[in-house]
Amino acid sequence: MLNQKTVRDIFKGEFIGKEVYFLESTESTNEKAIEIGKKREDSEGIVVVADSQTKGKGRLGREWISPPGVNLYFSVILKPDIPPAEAPLITLAAAVAVASVLRTWKGVPADIKWPNDIMIKGKKVGGILTEMKTRGKEIDLVVVGVGLNVNMLLDDLPEDIRAATTTLEIEKGVPSDRVGLLGGILAGLDNAYKNLLNGNKRALINGWLSLNCTIGNRVTVRDHDRTITGVAENIGQNGELIIKLESGETEIINAGDVTVLKN
Ligand code: BTN
Numbered sequence: 001m002l003n004q005k006t007v008r009d010i011f012k013g014e015f016i017g018k019e020v021y022f023l024e025s026t027e028s029t030n031e032k033a034i035e036i037g038k039k040r041e042d043s044e045g046i047v048v049v050a051d052s053q054t055k056g057k058g059r060l061g062r063e064w065i066s067p068p069g070v071n072l073y074f075s076v077i078l079k080p081d082i083p084p085a086e087a088p089l090i091t092l093a094a095a096v097a098v099a100s101v102l103r104t105w106k107g108v109p110a111d112i113k114w115p116n117d118i119m120i121k122g123k124k125v126g127g128i129l130t131e132m133k134t135r136g137k138e139i140d141l142v143v144v145g146v147g148l149n150v151n152m153l154l155d156d157l158p159e160d161i162r163a164a165t166t167t168l169e170i171e172k173g174v175p176s177d178r179v180g181l182l183g184g185i186l187a188g189l190d191n192a193y194k195n196l197l198n199g200n201k202r203a204l205i206n207g208w209l210s211l212n213c214t215i216g217n218r219v220t221v222r223d224h225d226r227t228i229t230g231v232a233e234n235i236g237q238n239g240e241l242i243i244k245l246e247s248g249e250t251e252i253i254n255a256g257d258v259t260v261l262k263n
Helices: 004-008 029-039 086-106 168-172 178-197 199-213
Strands: 020-028 047-053 070-076 109-115 117-120 122-136 137-150 218-223 226-235 240-244 250-253 257-260
Touching: 004 020, 004 178, 004 250, 020 029, 029 047, 029 070, 029 122, 029 137, 047 250, 070 178, 086 109, 086 117, 086 137, 086 168, 086 178, 086 199, 109 199, 137 178, 178 199, 199 226, 218 240
Parallel strands: 020 047
Antiparallel strands: 047 070, 070 137, 109 117, 117 122, 122 137, 218 226, 218 257, 226 240, 240 250
């Protein structure tokens, strides 16, 4: 059961989990976390968890469907002393934390589609939305929001996204404990965040590479009104996607939607 009591002492890491706020329902845990982060100087590591969201936000302005009683929706406030250009690495770290827990604790073949879609056998099971506020050239705060489809069945989703979506319950055939999963993900994120702050970007990127399903494949990337097709060659130092176009040129992509093409 996910509630005020069960989340209170869920995980206390070096950075993450010093306080956990639980809300039955909120518009968006990212919004709530930004609000707290702006108000409180000492908010690094605070986690905001909700049982449901009424205006859950997805990447690229999309909605994140967030029904009650079934899934995980949470956001972590961070105040890293790193250049804003490195902030995308925090998103990669969160994706690694989620995919690793799904693999090791749940035994499902989870992987990561660039930049941070959590997939199981080509279907999306979770996503991450990182939002950053800067002051001058410095990061004021970063909010990492994670949505994971745990015990939801597909009837809760609009028909047009059902075919591309899955949930842990569907993959495993049994419900999972949301509290345990949340604790595991926070522990993984705490660990990855330490690597980032210690300047150990390589460990983080290697972790991401070992779990990704994008690099080495032909892909199409849609970014606003632009569509690019090529081979996803690698990720850059700050998590950007490096694509080799058919013309032989290289493109560096910072945001977009990737479709992995079957050869
Ligand atoms: C994506 O589009 O893949 C990102 C989805 C991120 C959803 C999570 S749910 C918790 C947090 N609060 C939000 O409003 N969005 C993120």
